[in-house]
Amino acid sequence: DAGVIQSPRHEVTEMGQEVTLRCKPISGHDYLFWYRQTMMRGLELLIYFNNNVPIDDSGMPEDRFSAKMPNASFSTLKIQPSEPRDSAVYFCASSPPPDRDKWSGNTIYFGEGSWLTVV
Amino acid sequence: AQSVTQPDIHITVSEGASLELRCNYSYGATPYLFWYVQSPGQGLQLLLKYFSGDTLVQGIKGFEAEFKRSQSSFNLRKPSVHWSDAAEYFCAVGTLAEGGGNKLTFGTGTQLKVEL
Numbered sequence: 001d002a003g004v005i006q007s008p009r010h011e012v013t014e015m016g017q018e019v020t021l022r023c024k025p026i027s028g029h030d031y032l033f034w035y036r037q038t039m040m041r042g043l044e045l046l047i048y049f050n051n052n053v054p055i056d057d058s059g060m061p062e063d064r065f066s067a068k069m070p071n072a073s074f075s076t077l078k079i080q081p082s083e084p085r086d087s088a089v090y091f092c093a094s095s096p097p098p099d100r101d102k103w104s105g106n107t108i109y110f111g112e113g114s115w116l117t118v119v
Numbered sequence: 120a121q122s123v124t125q126p127d128i129h130i131t132v133s134e135g136a137s138l139e140l141r142c143n144y145s146y147g148a149t150p151y152l153f154w155y156v157q158s159p160g161q162g163l164q165l166l167l168k169y170f171s172g173d174t175l176v177q178g179i180k181g182f183e184a185e186f187k188r189s190q191s192s193f194n195l196r197k198p199s200v201h202w203s204d205a206a207e208y209f210c211a212v213g214t215l216a217e218g219g220g221n222k223l224t225f226g227t228g229t230q231l232k233v234e235l
Contacts, residue, residue, distance in 0.1 A: 030218075031221075033222065048222060050217060051218070056217070097218075106221050107168060109165070110163040111162055
């Protein structure tokens, strides 16, 4: 089975440019997460979706960051304009629905990440 | 609020030696606990997870972890380390997401180096 698929794997862009990261979750999963990994802050949850609806975006650092999930098989994380401090690894992850709407601690599956460098 | 502490930033062990990576959590309810591994340039792979029941859980690649409620710990162990185990290891606590799902809060990670 295909896992979570992210693109691009690596991107180098100039400050001020728009960056769009893409994610295809595992089929049948109804939760989608965007995490950011930096040396200074570790792994941070930026935003998550349930059934394509953004639930909690409190981790999004600034208004320059936005995320969408137009359908169950695709999500984007956009940074506009990008800044050098946005350089990080961005992970997309997905998980299946809970059992009978009860918290079941389902496993979250991660993609291989998008390595972003803003110069 | 939930939190995870991994007190060891770096650990070096010799190949064939035993390994224990420490993890302490803070959460008001019964936690769901996870260990993930990240090899250089790769994503995060689940090693094992604890939901309930037996407090000693077995994972992939010969890893195990023990949940100790009294110590708020979930330490990862392996009896004999292989050179290919060199990676970064993350402990995480799962908390309730809206809709009944699970979201993760990660520790800062422990970088494991294996000496041949």
